[in-house]
Amino acid sequence: MDPVVLFFLLGVFAKLARSDLRLPEALYETLSIFLLLAIGLKGGIELAKVPLGSVAVQAFAVLAMGFLLPLPAFAILRGLGRLSRPDAASIAAHYGSVSVVTFAVATTFLSKREVAYETHMPLFVALLETPAIVTGILLARMGTLASVRWRAVAHEVLLGKTLVLLLGGLAIGAAVGPDGIEPIKPMFIDLFKGVLALFLLEMGLVAGGRVADLRRAGVFLIGFGVVVPLIFACIGAIVARLVGLSDGGTALLATMAASASYIAAPTAMRIAVPEANPALSIGVALGVTFPFNITLGIPLYLRLAEALRF
Amino acid sequence: MDPVVLFFLLGVFAKLARSDLRLPEALYETLSIFLLLAIGLKGGIELAKVPLGSVAVQAFAVLAMGFLLPLPAFAILRGLGRLSRPDAASIAAHYGSVSVVTFAVATTFLSKREVAYETHMPLFVALLETPAIVTGILLARMGTLASVRWRAVAHEVLLGKTLVLLLGGLAIGAAVGPDGIEPIKPMFIDLFKGVLALFLLEMGLVAGGRVADLRRAGVFLIGFGVVVPLIFACIGAIVARLVGLSDGGTALLATMAASASYIAAPTAMRIAVPEANPALSIGVALGVTFPFNITLGIPLYLRLAEALRF
Amino acid sequence: MDPVVLFFLLGVFAKLARSDLRLPEALYETLSIFLLLAIGLKGGIELAKVPLGSVAVQAFAVLAMGFLLPLPAFAILRGLGRLSRPDAASIAAHYGSVSVVTFAVATTFLSKREVAYETHMPLFVALLETPAIVTGILLARMGTLASVRWRAVAHEVLLGKTLVLLLGGLAIGAAVGPDGIEPIKPMFIDLFKGVLALFLLEMGLVAGGRVADLRRAGVFLIGFGVVVPLIFACIGAIVARLVGLSDGGTALLATMAASASYIAAPTAMRIAVPEANPALSIGVALGVTFPFNITLGIPLYLRLAEALRF
Amino acid sequence: MQTHARKLLVVICEAALEKMLIEDARRLGAAGYTIADVRGSGRGGTREGAWEADRSIEMKVICEAAVAERFAAHVMATYCEHYSVTMYLDDVSVLRPEKF
Amino acid sequence: MQTHARKLLVVICEAALEKMLIEDARRLGAAGYTIADVRGSGRGGTREGAWEADRSIEMKVICEAAVAERFAAHVMATYCEHYSVTMYLDDVSVLRPEKF
């Protein structure tokens, strides 16, 4: 197994065993800033080389997918799960959006397997971040749209640290290119996997702390947290193939679709839909889907991509 | 453009767009500790090789320059700007002192252009830090020198983190030499530019937050923040040539003269001359001069150095 | 001298000169988390290769040493030093346990001297951490064992960050092996000495702040802090030779025996034996023994190991 | 030394509310505020500040009784139902009444 | 706006006591607590929080007078002899009495 995943399991173990281990909050923030910038930079370096036309088509498809993904999730949560409208909408927003760290783990998985992928994939991470949140809010507020603090929410999402750092990194990478990045490579490229390992240790501690929430969430949500990623991965893979992505790119887009946001979405939904219970959405996203994806999901999504060639 | 400068611009953009992006305070402190140590170490490694006599002459000239630089700045601020004595003295102290990060950006600029420079230049950064602060306090307190809390100020400056880490790094570097530094090179040398990039992101956030101060400062101070660095760069370049520095060394000393302190000087002047308004000095130093120097100034100072050969 | 030791001296100097230099608490925590994981990982990589039988015998001997080391220390502290039972027991626990950073400095010393050592030594660091604390508590509480909050103490020690990270690192290293560790090597292996240097700067600041405690501790304890490590080093070296360790391994086990814990032991003893004065144990462990070991002790212990061949 | 009575209003809540509370405080007449990062536990479970959505802050506002009452009522009405919020009022004395 | 009188108990002490104090508070009837990291100085010397054994915390508990008294008495009896502990009580008003 990839060492970065073992770091995650170490964190989960430490938390469940009620160890004192606690990473300083400033370290958590630092690691996440680093990862976002580094992912952006890596994507940006290659972005300049790609023909704009083909990227535009792909980007449009990805955006559309982001807006639509919450709909089936919402239907399942309301129909089968009988959750309240705000809770269903909030969870649907989390699953329609994307987890940057799951994406990062998937890229390390692919490079270990020596599977090539389109290097501008981080752009799609940035594009997938927001649309599902918008759809989620619309679903929660049908009929009472006037009451949404749209400005606060838009600000939170569009100028939140995730998008600013991802897009900022992309822009800098595209501006300076592979040669220009050389002097900062020892930090942002060479250390990437080590930093990811440390961040996953912290994520393990956080996810371990969410296990208690799962009891409240109940069996339905736990199942949801495993099944919906599988469905979404298929959707992501199909979209990827339709816009002509390679095996690696298809596996990555499937992973993005299958992953659930735990940074941008929780903050935005907390402000936009306060009556949704965050313990539910975060509990299942971090306590079930995140561990599932980084251990079993990602290898599965690669197989899926390889099986789905047309 | 150098990627590190783009990180700065990203920070400024994020702040002006009122993004949530905020680097943890502990990260800011860590990065600045790292940079000071690393600059010191790099300078120290080579210090042992340089003949002591020639360095002593250069050092003396640099020290003298440090004591004298605030005088013309003070005259301009009082004469043209009609600022109060404490404000003029405080700003003069900031501009007479030196910005370590501007220096760091200049060294990465030179190494990218493959312009050689005297590797003991960090020693001069350390030497330039303090004298202007002394002159600034004298200018503020003419006639009422007894009221200065000299002990507190001396302690603040001489034992502040800037000098302790710069000189400490120099001493360690000189003591162990290039071979001894080898085991810690992956951290302090290889990561230098990446850390600088991250620090400049933070500096961008801080500088962006100072733009509001500029309105209070007015047009005069904004002009001051661009023109005086140019004048000081000339003075620095002339001093550099007089003591026989190379092109690169001349460009660096010009940069040091042109840069304004925003770490040592603000803290010291806050204690020594509390009636000076820190929004003015920090506003112009960080909001005007720092961005000007790292974008337009440094390339200009290299041209200046190349033009000024005698 | 090794640069990492010079960083320690710089920290001591800064503290004694009452400099403002202060590393953020989050940085201290981050560095110690990094070091523990990195030491564990390095040890774990090789652990898989070693025949289990020989390690088991060594481990058993090391464990026994850990349980017994506090006894002579306690006897000296009670008999010669006339310290109260709780104080003597607490100090004995500190000296019976082990300082991870002293161990790290010793490994950099050995690799600089190109002295080979058994790469599974970090396992013994983990094994030595706890037993002396148990013995120390027993010594303090003879007759009133019922009053010990054993559960709290056991939790504190066994699930404290030191053991979790050391053993976690060992397990991950053993699981993925040298190849698996490759992607995170630039961080956890290449940066090791640089991080150690920074951590020693912080340790210098902390140790410098403990000098005042030494006055309270008195001449006896200061002497104790130098003499007992020498005695313990001999014991450690003999044990090492008995279980067939190499020169390097012997020097390392001698160093471990000679070192005094300042992370696990203080926290555990504070909870288990609150009436012991922590200024005494920490004062002598950090103010005397730690500096002694990393400057003079370690080279001495290597000589000792080389002299003691049978 | 002449002192003047003021109210100290303390709001302990999820960090997500920080920006909105600052705006509200200004709008309702507070001349300033002070915020510290904290962790804690209450009805809404334990918040350890380990990551974004788990952070808590403590906001202090020194102001006239009328402002405190208005702000407290606004927080009660706007946030208390759906967010983790703890609030209390204290009587304090200040030296420079014009500041608060 | 109707307010209700409660006690605010503040305990400033070594960070080593955090876990035990939380347990004690719960057991003795407190419905919640808030903790902040602090540094300081007192009889037991200066604690700057530079490393593990040097950290201090400030714990706040809002509760009924009886609970405050019980908790304070327990802290006095259990920890004050051997640990650095500073404690004080304050009278505060809360809006939702059922919470505390």
Place this chain on the structure above:
Amino acid sequence: MQTHARKLLVVICEAALEKMLIEDARRLGAAGYTIADVRGSGRGGTREGAWEADRSIEMKVICEAAVAERFAAHVMATYCEHYSVTMYLDDVSVLRPEKF
């Protein structure tokens, strides 16, 4: 449980004053103090603690009324004109009067 009345003096100010305030507090008779890092806003603008010159602290001193008055007066006279300082006094009860 017998309690004793003391004053709690709280000073919120620029971090640059920390060392001087500690010295002053000791000199003027305080037996201890507690400091926390904070951020905030007031007359002197917003201080977010993003870098050295932008940091704020909150200092608490529990002491007898006379000491509090002396210290508060000293802070007013020495620092309030040119620095960002907010100060308030509160009445609190302590259990161990000899400590404060």
